[in-house]
């Protein structure tokens with residue numbers, strides 16, 4: 342509970358991460374100008390943790406929004422926790438620093454707070470973020486993730502990022518990094534899909550045992566407008582059990598879904614570009630779910646992914662085949 346009160350969680354490298362962050366990935370049809378306005382508003386509302394990625398093609402807009410809020414005196418650079426992600430076409434160790442520098446240039450920042458490997462699957466390097474063969478199949482690359490990790494460690498040493506971590510890794514892939522001979526820095530986090538329909542209880546237990554923070558994405562059930570989303574899955578926020586708990590507390594299903602993660606010690610991301618919902622999602626520090634509510638929400642788990650990433654499933658490092 343203390344972590345929630347301070348609104349931040351200690352990372353294993355001594356830095357800390359705000360426990361609630363604003364997500365920024367959007368369907369292609371959403372104009373990029375929307376993200377800039379949303380981030381400005383989010384900073385005004387009190388968000389200090391912003392999650393993005395090279396892949397989202399919005400780092401210029403986010404950088405402008407941050408700069409504007411620094412220039413107006415609303416925040417200082419140190420107040421903001423910004424996460425970027427190393428995309429799969431840059432996993433060869435010699436490409437890692439260049440990729441981070443490309444993000445920094447777009448952001449007009451001299452460092453990010455957290456740089457994470459976006460997905461454990463390496464793709465053929467090049468301009469095309471989804472390189473495909475004539476059959477439309479993504480072209481894999483063979484990279485030892487331990488060498489990618491060593492390149493991330495160098496970026497931290499060079500001051501280009503404060504902390505380093507991973508995303509979408511299964512526990513075996515995490516263990517491979519943790520057991521790497523000569524490991525200099527442990528990953529501070531694993532950012533994975535996590536919500537009541539996929540509560541990641543085993544991954545959470547594993548991460549806690551290794552002092553790694555679990556960061557939840559798609560905590561609200563994501564956005565069916567996205568190309569990657571499995572649209573046949575039921576909408577989380579329409580779940581009757583979630584709705585009943587929300588009604589009991591005089592809250593919205595989204596607020597309960599976010600509060601659920603906070604009370605489990607999970608750092609949670611919520612994407613919204615809508616003023617009302619940006620504000621709503623931040624009002625999660627002034628109520629508490631009971632133990633019974635928490636158990637009821639745990640009971641909704643059905644190991645159901647909105648992000649299955651089928652397009653990568655032929656890749657030898659496809660992470661979602663193992664139990665967790």
Ligand code: NDP
Pocket residue numbers: 363364365366367392393459508509532533557558559560561562563564565578593595596610611612613614615618619621622648
């Ligand atoms: P979320 O679960 O955060 O859901 C976002 C959707 O919910 C949007 O359609 C949003 O619409 C809507 N929404 C937001 N707040 C509310 C509310 N209070 N009530 C009702 N609907 C609401 O999905 P994301 O997939 O965006 O995940 C969050 C973030 O995690 C991403 O933006 C990204 O930063 C990160 N991520 C990381 C991945 C990875 O591989 N590491 C993969 C996927 C996401 P509106 O904007 O109109 O409010």
